[in-house]
Amino acid sequence: MTINIRNCSRCKRIFVPVSGEKICPDCRAEELKLEDHVKSYVRDHPGITVNQLIEGSGAPSKLVWRMIMQGQFENSGLRDAKYPCGNCGKIITRGAYCDECAGKLKQNAQKFAEAMNSKRRAAEKKAQSSGKTFSDSMYDAMSNSRSR
Numbered sequence: 001m002t003i004n005i006r007n008c009s010r011c012k013r014i015f016v017p018v019s020g021e022k023i024c025p026d027c028r029a030e031e032l033k034l035e036d037h038v039k040s041y042v043r044d045h046p047g048i049t050v051n052q053l054i055e056g057s058g059a060p061s062k063l064v065w066r067m068i069m070q071g072q073f074e075n076s077g078l079r080d081a082k083y084p085c086g087n088c089g090k091i092i093t094r095g096a097y098c099d100e101c102a103g104k105l106k107q108n109a110q111k112f113a114e115a116m117n118s119k120r121r122a123a124e125k126k127a128q129s130s131g132k133t134f135s136d137s138m139y140d141a142m143s144n145s146r147s148r
């Protein structure tokens, strides 16, 4: 049996990840402490801006923005925890995309899955009636749709 070991991406120490972590337990604990510190800083300074928070708490801006994107500061008194949607640029306060884009992206993924499913069903039917192998018919279905 092999034991997975990994270099902590923060302190470079070797550790054994339990479920795919990129940083060692020591660094994780430190990060959690830092997150707590950042959160209580916002509680203690209602109405501050993101920059004031980063400067005042001494936390890395990367950590602060990650917390903002996770929605940890919603309704928290942090004044300008806003950034553009990754797709349309609309100003949002949590997640990677605005509601509209998130909905559209989800719909597209669903449509794609449905299209693939109906192609597969059609190919299966064709295979049954024509005596061709399933993969032959699947290939036909795929190339037909491509040339269309």
Ligand SMILES: [Zn+2]
Residues within 6 Å of the ligand: 008, 009, 010, 011, 012, 013, 023, 024, 025, 026, 027, 028
């Ligand atoms: Zn570490």
Ligand SMILES: [Zn+2]
Residues within 6 Å of the ligand: 085, 086, 087, 088, 089, 090, 097, 098, 099, 100, 101, 102
């Ligand atoms: Zn958007």
